[in-house]
Amino acid sequence: MQSRSSHRVFAFLAIWLALFLLTFADAALRRDTGARVLEANEQLVAQLGLTDLCLFTEARYTRHPSQADLQSAFQDHPLAFEHFPSGSLLPPPRNLSSSYENLDRKTKSAD
Amino acid sequence: MKIWIERQKALIDFTLSSLARRKLKNLGLLLVYTVIVFLLASVMLYTHALRHEAAQVLKNSPEVIVQRMVAGRHDLIPLGYLEKLGRIRGVQNKEGRLWGYFYDNVVSANYTLMAPSPESHGFGRIADGKIVIGAAVARERGLVPGNLISFRSYTGKLFVFTVAAVLPHEAELVSADLLLLSETDFRAFFDIPAGYYNDIALSVANPQEVRNIASKISETLPDARIILREEVLRTYESIFNWREGIVLVLLSGSILAFAIFAWEKASGLSAEEKREIGILKAIGWETGDVLKMKFWEGALVSLTAFLLGYVAAYFHVFHFSAALFEPVLKGWSVLYPRFELVPVVDGFQIATLFFFTVFPYTVATIVPIWRAAITDPDAVMRG
Incomplete structure (x- = not known):
């Protein structure tokens, strides 16, 4: 039988569709092995009391965004340009849109 | 068909x-x-x-972290705060944390230095003069356990440490730049007097009560900034x-x-x-x-x-x-x-x-x- 171009295209798409479906199988397999690593990381975080992911080590407020004081990105003066490239990948300080955890309203003394 | x-x-x-x-x-x-x-x-x-x-x-990070703010910046927190926090009902464990940053001129990299508490399971006690390093630090400085590494501290003194272990490569996402050392070495390196910590980590008996306890803390310690775990996750x-x-x-x-x-x-x-x-x-x-x-x-x-x-x-x-x-x-x-x-x-x-x-x-x-x-x-x- 003569090979038709539609057949060749179907075969090509079938291969890629199989690869597409294989990514799900691969994800499931790697999740099983990854669970062990994740568990080890969870333990390390618990043991050392770590608070942040080590993604950007260039500045203290990008290394520990959850611990940085709200002014740290504008440490030189309020309108200072951001120094570090990863600053553009981090959101602006939350005090521009929201405050600290709203505990101050519940306190008797001013914060 | x-x-x-x-x-x-x-x-x-x-x-x-x-x-x-x-x-x-x-x-x-x-x-x-x-x-x-x-x-x-x-x-x-x-x-x-x-x-x-x-x-x-x-999700395993400390439930509550208490920092002391001075003029809008994170400052050292004295031991007295730890005692005051201990008197708040519902606080189960409290622990002063010692951690800081160090810029290494040799490779132009920032490290996070930390003195794990002696109760940290799995690490045992890090002996004085020893250091446990993150995998990225080991890679960058070409270190293996047993090597010596020296850092000039902010006070100008030279400190020499022996690499006791390298943290596993799989844990790089949380520990790539970590240097773990003993409390004595940490205090000597950063010149932090005894009785002072960088911040305090708390655990709470009843997780439902975290917010109530946080408001009690901010009442007791008005200069404290409280960071809840849910805030970290958020x-x-x-x-x-x-x-x-x-x-x-x-x-x-x-x-x-x-x-x-x-x-x-x-x-x-x-x-x-x-x-x-x-x-x-x-x-x-x-x-x-x-x-x-x-x-x-x-x-x-x-x-x-x-x-x-x-x-x-x-x-x-x-x-x-x-x-x-x-x-x-x-x-x-x-x-x-x-x-x-x-x-x-x-x-x-x-x-x-x-x-x-x-x-x-x-x-x-x-x-x-x-x-x-x-x-x-x-x-x-x-x-």
């Missing part, structure tokens, strides 16, 4: 030979289309997996949303350029294509057949681009550690963690990507053809 299938196969054969006539243009389109899907899928897979990993790993959630958003904004230029290109290609019929439709109609093709042929053209191109782009993105993110994103994420950092994300694939996200990449192109191919196909063949051929 068999006739219908044969008919579709014939239409696809015809479509393919029609595409092959403009090989270069169509291959170019397929390449650009694939790259766009690849970039979108890479960003989507990477941020989703990282967000999942952050939530999973940081911070990471917002970082990844922001990052995904930023990358998509950067990509939006190229996506728009592609959209214009694809729309132009799909909707603006060339004179040659118009003539082709005219001839097909003149030799007896029905409008429905012309539409079906063009549907197949759009579907085949977009489906191929989706499959190629998505599979490439999956391998890029989960098998090659998203190597193309590294320069962007790395910024000016010297230490960058090498980690392999655990694949977490969200079916809904893939369905959305599929819908927004395959569907518009297919529709954009059909509509102008439909307009050309319902007009008189003679008029179409004359242009």
Whole structure:
């Protein structure tokens, strides 16, 4: 039988569709092995009391965004340009849109 | 049914030979289309997996962290605060944490130094003069256990440590730049007097009471800044949303350029294509057949681009550690963690990507053809 171009295209798409479906199988397999690593990381975080992911080590407020004081990105003066490239990948300080955890309203003394 | 299938196969054969006539243009389109899907899928897979990993790993971070603020900046917290916190009902464990940053001139990298509490299970007690280092530090400085490493502290004194162990490579996402040392060494290195800590980590007996306890703390210690675990998790959630958003904004230029290109290609019929439709109609093709042929053209191109782009993105993110994103994420950092994300694939996200990449192109191919196909063949051929 003569090979038709539609057949060749179907075969090509079938291969890629199989690869597409294989990514799900691969994800499931790697999740099983990854669970062990994740568990080890969870333990390390618990043991050392770590608070942040080590993604950007260039500045203290990008290394520990959850611990940085709200002014740290504008440490030189309020309108200072951001120094570090990863600053553009981090959101602006939350005090521009929201405050600290709203505990101050519940306190008797001013914060 | 068999006739219908044969008919579709014939239409696809015809479509393919029609595409092959403009090989270069169509291959170019397929390449650009694939790259766009690849970039979108890479960003989507990477941020989703990282967000999942952050939530999973940081769920064990301290429940409450108390920092002392002086003139709007994080300051050392005295032992007295620890005692005051201990008197608050519901506080189960309290622990002064010692950690700080050190800039290493040798490799121009920032390290996070930490003195784990002696109760930290699994680490035992780090002896004075010993140091446990993160895998990225070991890689950057070429260190193995037993090596000596020296740092000049901020006071100008030289400190020499023996590398006791290297933290596992798998834990780089949380520990790449860590240096763990004993409390005595830490205090001597940073010249922090006894009785002072960087902050205090608390655990709470009843997790439901965290907020109440936090408000009690802010009443007792008005100069304290309280960071709850849920805030840490929320911070990471917002970082990844922001990052995904930023990358998509950067990509939006190229996506728009592609959209214009694809729309132009799909909707603006060339004179040659118009003539082709005219001839097909003149030799007896029905409008429905012309539409079906063009549907197949759009579907085949977009489906191929989706499959190629998505599979490439999956391998890029989960098998090659998203190597193309590294320069962007790395910024000016010297230490960058090498980690392999655990694949977490969200079916809904893939369905959305599929819908927004395959569907518009297919529709954009059909509509102008439909307009050309319902007009008189003679008029179409004359242009």
